Amino acid sequence: MSITAQTVWNNCLKFIKDNIQPQAYKTWFEPITAVKLTDNALSIQVPSKFFYEWLEEHYVKLLKVSLTKELGEKAKLVYVIKMENTYGNKQPFTEKIPSSNRSAVKSQEVDIPLNNKNPELRNPFVIPGIRNVKIESQLNPNYSFENFLEGDSNRLARSAGLAVASKPGGTSFNPLLIFGGVGLGKTHLAHAIGVDIKDKYPEKTVLYISAEKFTQQYIDSVKKNNRNDFIHFYQIIDVLIIDDVQFLSGKTGTQDVFFHIFNHLHQNGKQVILTSDKAPVDMQDIEQRLLSRFKWGLSAELQTPDFETRVSILKNKLYRDGVEMPEEIIDYVAKNIKTNVRELEGAIISLIAQSSFNKKEITIDLARVIVEKFVKNTKREVSIDYIQKVVSDYFQMDVDTLQSKTRKRHIVQARQLAMFFAKKFTKASLASIGSQIGKRDHATVLHACKTVDNLTSTDKQFRKYVEDITKKLSV
Structure with a gap:
């Protein structure tokens, strides 16, 4: 059986997958496709030059080990980068760059220059004396x-x-x-x-x-x-x-x-x-x-910062302001204000101000009062997790069922509604929404939103679902 570029790359991917975090694998290796195999050189296509640079900087050793296992010590990796010409030519062009593995020649041969920079290109619209204007x-x-x-x-x-x-x-x-x-x-x-x-x-x-x-x-x-x-x-x-x-x-x-x-x-x-x-x-x-x-x-x-990052942000803010605060109070604020950094810092400023103006010691009880008032008086940004819980409760199912692969009509509709409301009530990207609601892609989310729009205008019962859930999320 003759080995193909795809076979070699699939074997490399198995090795890579076992040696890095799942999210890193999904981000940096799933988008890559094998192009061709010539002697000991495997050509892979990456979406952009940024991708190539990131792989070379962070994963070159892993790539070298995985490829050497498949093709031997003389293995070489060639990146194929497709992109659009900046001069308006819509035809994509390709750049081939040998990987900087240890056995490869250090100089990089580029077939077509990526940046299209012409040193003779000058700004034809020169305003006399404008360079002297301080901007x-x-x-x-x-x-x-x-x-x-x-x-x-x-x-x-x-x-x-x-x-x-x-x-x-x-x-x-x-x-x-x-x-x-x-x-x-x-x-x-x-x-x-x-x-x-x-x-x-x-x-x-x-x-x-x-x-x-x-x-x-x-x-x-x-x-x-x-x-x-x-x-x-x-x-x-x-x-x-x-x-x-x-x-x-x-x-x-x-x-x-x-x-x-x-x-x-x-x-x-x-x-x-x-x-x-x-x-x-x-x-x-x-x-x-x-x-x-x-x-x-x-x-x-x-993205929304995780708990550890929120704690670091608060500690940094307090340090810059020269304020000391008990660890348990910092943790309490970080656990209860999750939406964004601006609200997080706003809450800690309010807590310091209340303590200073009213000459009160900063206690957990004072923190509780301030945080409750702050959250109540701040326009709440509904999270995707919260939306999934509200939709799941409305249809009397758990969130795992909502996110499952099942094609049962009522579960599919609940999932589509969750995606629709996530797009409506959050600033998350379609890809982020899909990822959080059952690991779907952005095209699935887009289809779900269109389906909900269509059913809302044609199905009376479905329209009631949308109205009911909208009220629950708007409270």
């Missing part, structure tokens, strides 16, 4: 990497941010899109990257701006008939940070001008950093050509 970065120096604590919920985004800050425009993370729910630190991280770049590269022009303000500036430029000046100004920025890019939704004129600015910056090796409350796949009323560019680099999600 204020609009960055907040209080938002730094030092006080953006690392945890499982933000490790990828933070690591990518540090990489961009060290080499702006020189990594595959361009653009870097940071997305996640309210209060999880998107703006903080975006500022931290900018602050670090300004510290390391004082000569670079860095600009932070909200998408809302960017839109207003564009509208003003159209009114004053100086649209070209607006474009030219943004084309000279070295690092452009746009916060809440989902705000461009439905604004076709602003999207069009941003498209041209983005292309110019990207082609000239400038860095673009974006934040959004949702992943590109979930963005509505954003032009496809713009969404495709958002996907060129890295989309990194900030």
Whole structure:
């Protein structure tokens, strides 16, 4: 029996799966496909250059061991990277790079340059004297990497941010899109990257701006008939940070001008950093050509911090404010406020203030009162776990049944309703919703939402389900 690329790769995957965490395997190895096997060289296709760089940095030894087991000491690994040409050519092109395993030659031979940078390319829209104009970065120096604590919920985004800050425009993370729910630190991280770049590269022009303000500036430029000046100004920025890019939704004129600015910056090796409350796949009323560019680099999600990270955040906040607090009170606050970092820090500030103003000792009873009031007075963001529990209770089944693989109609409908309400009431991406509700993919969630919409308009009984559960989740 002749061995094939797929056979070799499948055997490698079995070995790899036994040696890393399940989530890491799913993220970094499931998307890879075997392409061909030539002599002792296995070619694998990866989704992006970022993927290649991450594998080489974190898993090269594991890949080498697994491949050597299959093909012997002379084994080689070739990465095939497919991506879109920045000059508007829609045909994907391929780059082949030999893996940097110990037996391979250190120099990398690249068939087609990935960045398409032309050193002779100059900005054709030069405004006389504009280089002499000092551009204020609009960055907040209080938002730094030092006080953006690392945890499982933000490790990828933070690591990518540090990489961009060290080499702006020189990594595959361009653009870097940071997305996640309210209060999880998107703006903080975006500022931290900018602050670090300004510290390391004082000569670079860095600009932070909200998408809302960017839109207003564009509208003003159209009114004053100086649209070209607006474009030219943004084309000279070295690092452009746009916060809440989902705000461009439905604004076709602003999207069009941003498209041209983005292309110019990207082609000239400038860095673009974006934040959004949702992943590109979930963005509505954003032009496809713009969404495709958002996907060129890295989309990194900030998730709700786990208990350990919440405790670290509180301790760091107290340390910076020079306040001491008993461990049990810190644990109590961290256990009871789970939604986001902003609420967590807000609760601890309220607790310190109450203690200071009323000259009361910080006790567990005082913490209980403050936390209860704080949670009650804060708009609650419903969690996916809570939604699954409410839907399961409504249909008198347990959550495990809801998440199961069964195709029984009433269970399928309950699962689809849970997905529908998760999309409606949370900021989670479709992929994240699917993962938490029975390990489904984002296409299943999208189908579930469409099914619920259709049944709500055609089935009276189903419409009652939706109304009843909506009331329970809105309480």
